[in-house]
Amino acid sequence: MKKLKFQIEGMHCTSCALLIDEELEELQGILQSKTNYARQVSEVQFDEQKTDEATIITAISQVGYKAKVL
Secondary structure (H helix, E strand, C coil), rough: EEEEEEEEEEECCHHHHHHHHHHHHCCEEEEEEEEEEEEEEEEEEEECCCCCHHHHHHHHHHCCCCEEEC
């Protein structure tokens, strides 16, 4: 299990954060996603055997936001 923080660009409200969490939690291997609009950060806990950083960043970009590992 691995836990990473991602800097998120493009969020405008708390609904944006919820949208990111919903998208990430649908991915195989994601154990938990907590996105904070005020801090513009997403903390993601995941199984490294089932997913990776690039897949997480791609999923975030598919819902309209930019992400990078902190």
